[in-house]
Amino acid sequence: MAAASHTDLDDLLIRSGSGDEAAFRRFYDQTSPAILAFLLRMLPDRFHAEDVLQDTMVVAWNKAREFDPELAGARTWITTIARRRALDVLRSGTRQREIIKGGADDIRSVLSLDDDGSPSLPESSVTANRLAHCFGELSAESAACIRFAYLHGLTFSEIAEQIDRSLNSVKSWVRRGLAKLKACMQS
Amino acid sequence: MNYTEESRLDPLVERFVLGTMSRRARRRFSRLVDEDPSVAARVFALEEKLLPMAWSLEPVAPSELLWRRIEKQAGLGTSTGSTPSARSRWPWLATAMSLALLVSIIGWWQASVRPPETLALEPSFGIIADADGNPLWVARLYDELSRADITVSMEPEPLDMNDYQLWLLTNDGTPVSVGLLPQMGEATLALDAAAIAAIGNSETLAVSLEPVGGSPQPGPTGPVLYTAALLAP
Numbered sequence: 299m300a301a302a303s304h305t306d307l308d309d310l311l312i313r314s315g316s317g318d319e320a321a322f323r324r325f326y327d328q329t330s331p332a333i334l335a336f337l338l339r340m341l342p343d344r345f346h347a348e349d350v351l352q353d354t355m356v357v358a359w360n361k362a363r364e365f366d367p368e369l370a371g372a373r374t375w376i377t378t379i380a381r382r383r384a385l386d387v388l389r390s391g392t393r394q395r396e397i398i399k400g401g402a403d404d405i406r407s408v409l410s411l412d413d414d415g416s417p418s419l420p421e422s423s424v425t426a427n428r429l430a431h432c433f434g435e436l437s438a439e440s441a442a443c444i445r446f447a448y449l450h451g452l453t454f455s456e457i458a459e460q461i462d463r464s465l466n467s468v469k470s471w472v473r474r475g476l477a478k479l480k481a482c483m484q485s
Numbered sequence: 486m487n488y489t490e491e492s493r494l495d496p497l498v499e500r501f502v503l504g505t506m507s508r509r510a511r512r513r514f515s516r517l518v519d520e521d522p523s524v525a526a527r528v529f530a531l532e533e534k535l536l537p538m539a540w541s542l543e544p545v546a547p548s549e550l551l552w553r554r555i556e557k558q559a560g561l562g563t564s565t566g567s568t569p570s571a572r573s574r575w576p577w578l579a580t581a582m583s584l585a586l587l588v589s590i591i592g593w594w595q596a597s598v599r600p601p602e603t604l605a606l607e608p609s610f611g612i613i614a615d616a617d618g619n620p621l622w623v624a625r626l627y628d629e630l631s632r633a634d635i636t637v638s639m640e641p642e643p644l645d646m647n648d649y650q651l652w653l654l655t656n657d658g659t660p661v662s663v664g665l666l667p668q669m670g671e672a673t674l675a676l677d678a679a680a681i682a683a684i685g686n687s688e689t690l691a692v693s694l695e696p697v698g699g700s701p702q703p704g705p706t707g708p709v710l711y712t713a714a715l716l717a718p
Contacts, residue, residue: 319561319562322561323552326552326555330546330547330551331544331545331546331547332539332540332542332544334544334545334546334547335542335543335544335545336539336540336542338545339542342618343620345620345638346612346620348547348548348551349612349623351547351551352551352554352555352558353607353610355555355559356555356558356559356607357607359555359559359561360559360607369522369525369526369529370529370532370533371533373536373540374529374532374533374536375529377532377536377539377540378528378529378532381504381539382515385504385511386716387612387716388504389507389508389511390508390713390714390716425533425534425536425537426537426540426541429534429535429537429538430537444503444535445538447503447504447505448502448503448504448535448538448539449538449539451504452505453504453505454505472499472503472505473496473499476499476503479534480531480534483534
């Protein structure tokens with residue numbers, strides 16, 4: 299599915315903030331499948347994921363008039379709300395799940411990189427390509443730890459447990475990886 | 486800790502965006518993000534860089550029912566709901582009407598109009614799950630509407646001689662009754678003053694097994710079967 303351009307989504311969200319319900323429905327249609335996809339990565343099941351998506355969209359409707367496209371694009375804005383809500387659920391103790399759903403196969407998919415050393419990022423925007431390139435510059439450990447945290451909502455301790463490494467090593471890989479990632483994205 | 490010190494801010498922003506902060510630290514930092522535009526800008530800048538990771542996954546269509554649930558909770562499709570547009574018109578109204586007229590309208594409104602059930606409010610909510618993690622009930626607590634909406638997600642063990650009772654555990658450990666939980670379908674519970682006051686002073690929900698009709702005492706008399714976190718709006 300091709301994602302809507304940032305400009306289109308920004309416009310829909312701005313109109314939603316003015317009370318345009320039809321615009322908000324279109325915003326929901328264009329964003330909810332992508333948001334549900336990553337919520338399903340973070341949360342234990344579809345029930346929790348759809349519940350968080352519901353709350354995310356209600357917050358989005360209520361706060362749409364505060365949206366400032368100069369500060370962040372609509373996709374970033376809505377994704378940030380959804381991730382914060384999902385992390386609330388994860389850290390609340392309601393999580394009763396295999397930490398990485400799908401077991402060993404999914405762990406391999408998180409740890410593995412493509413043949414050229416970059417993670418699989420099918421989105422074709424310039425930013426996505428840049429991120430894919432920059433991920434390729436990271437050590438495999440740093441790339442895996444960042445993806446574990448961001449996509450699966452794992453804590454440092456949970457990552458350490460998953461990859462059987464020390465907590466300090468994980469913290470160090472994430473810190474160094476993010477620093478390198480940010481420098482690469484800005485270059 | 487002084488969060489705004491430059492050297493300390495970036496690592497905190499990184500941990501916040503990745504989600505590796507402790508729950509308490511994340512709450513504190515969330516407030517800072519909401520209050521300080523410069524911190525929010527740093528958070529969004531990093532989110533923007535990492536966004537393709539989240540948006541590169543294969544999209545999954547939500548269930549058909551989800552939009553209807555959102556419409557209901559957000560008060561969409563009604564002319565009386567507190568939509569963003571309705572709220573944003575208030576400054577215009579204030580300048581267009583004389584102060585006396587505005588005061589009289591507010592007075593009339595307060596005296597005669599009960600808040601509509603479709604107000605776009607954000608509830609505190611909790612998901613009550615069994616020991617295997619199966620969600621049994623979803624509770625949405627609206628202090629401003631004095632009500633709790635309860636949805637049975639998976640029917641609990643059926644009870645004939647008892648009821649399931651929902652409690653708020655305040656931060657000093659006092660249980661405050663919310664009401665009896667439905668064993669199927671949905672229910673709306675009216676909240677009394679004690680429950681309304683407890684919502685803002687509680688991070689935990691509890692379910693106890695009680696005689697039919699509920700506990701005869703101010704606290705639970707039967708065993709506490711389940712607990713769940715109560716998430717603030």
